[in-house]
Amino acid sequence: MTKENDKSDKFESMSFIALIHHISKNKLKYSIKNPNRIDMVHEGRYLIQIYKKENLSQDDLADMFCQSKGTIAKALRKLEDNGYVERKIDENNRRKYILKTTKDGEKLAILLIKDLEEWEKNVGIDRLDDDTKDQLRRIARKSEEILEE
Structure with a gap:
């Protein structure tokens, strides 16, 4: 059995949640390889949303990313300190x-x-x-609703 077959077997036996987690972790690893960027685990994701959406608050980010207000505050402090x-x-x-993003924040968000679009294209998400995509969003919404029941 070749290594390629080993990988194929591994992914075929993974649960859906494990697959999503694996994809997410690999995206984070890919982001870290980019030398002139910021932490995509937190700050980068937040910066992109702040850039895309007007009138976004710290609470909005906490709700959006299912993070504590403290985690968001810490990341925002870094983004502020870096201008x-x-x-x-x-x-x-x-x-x-x-x-609100600053001029430097806008440049970095772009x-x-x-980077995100390139990664999605390379792994096939754009296809x-x-x-x-709508079905995945419904699953994500339902996973939150179940927590509220």
């Missing part, structure tokens, strides 16, 4: 901060998005049809 993100007090709620 990628700034916080502004929400005019409607003085206890809430709205997040690079990170390109998944819309029905498959």
